[in-house]
Amino acid sequence: GYPRKLEFKDYMDRYQRGGIAERICDAFPRATWAGGASIEEDPDPETETKFEKAVFELFDRLDIWARFLRADILAGIGRYSVILIGVKEPRTGDNLLEPFAKEMPRLKSQEDILFLTPIPEDRATILEWEDDTTSPRCGLPKFYSLKIKDNIVRKTHWSRVLHVAPDLLEDEVFGRPRLRACWNYLDDLDKIIGGGAEAAWKRMDPGLQLDLDPELELTKEEEAALRDEVDEYQHGVRRIMKTRGVKMNVLSASAQGFGANADSIIQLIAATSGTPHRILTGSERGELASSQDRDNWGDRIAERRREFAVPLVGRFVDRCIEYGALPEPEWYEVVWP
Secondary structure, three states, X not given: OOOOOOOHHHHHHHHHHOOHHHHHHXXXXXXXXXXXXXXXXXXXXXXXXXXXXXXXXXXXXXXXXXXHHHHHHHHHHOOOEEEEEEEOOOOXXXXXXXXXXXXXXXOOOHHHEEEEEEEEHHHEEEEEEOOOOOOOOOOOEEEEEEEEEOOEEEEEEHHHEEEXXXXXXXXXXXXXXXXXXXXXXXXXXXXXXXXXXXXXXXXXXXXXXXXXXXXXXXXXXXXXXXXXXXXXXXXXXXXXXXXXXXXXXXXXXXXXXXXXXXXXXXXXXXXXXXXXXXXXXXXXXXXXXXXXHHHHHHHXXXXXXXXXXXXXXXXXXXXXXXXXXXXXXXOOEEEOO
């Protein structure tokens, strides 16, 4: 009964209502971007270059680390997300409703970047691909259709968009949804917990057994009256029954504890998602985890920062340098705390 084809809506619905599904999607991004990083041109902490000053002002003004975090979470729910880079447009006679379809204009300073908006996959459709085999962007999106708000949809040039796609495998565009590999286990967990809750409820109210005296003879009217009293008692209309020649017995019922079964499924989910079990079910920073769990988790986060976060930040900074929002440095490095 597992679904064979999963859409973005399926992943988003489970993220919003699935409990542990939210934790799976949030754990890696929140640990990756916790505290942010610094972007340094000069390793001397006493020296602040023109580039470093402009970068700090830009990241602080637009709270960019939080934007990266949101885009990372959205990308993991689906296959990718995008960050729309809103900039100050030059005053021309062109149709101002379609500036997004043109390449990003030349900017004067970091203040010309007005906003950054993370947008999920279902609102960022790829309209056109770069098919020029001589272009370094061959096989990458050329235009997007971005649904910024319900009534705002814009065709958007790739230069105005930062494409965010973790866990790439087959190409540079579509990542792997974080819930896809463990989806069946999440279904199993819902069944175990839901079935256990139903069993517990039935155990609380197992029902009654009426033992009629075999020598008792009831008329049809008396049988109907007894049946009505039983129905009223069963449905909570009244909690008293008048009986004559009827012995009432409370049925016994037992429900097997389902904690061990649920924990086994959670361990499979933790292994599949790559998150230590006690970190997945513990607090945000893993205080409940063992020292070995914390060490393994720290290694995974350091690896993810190196392979995903640093290149993503670098692409954004390079884009800002290319279009003039940031001064060109001799060299820079993304340094994590």
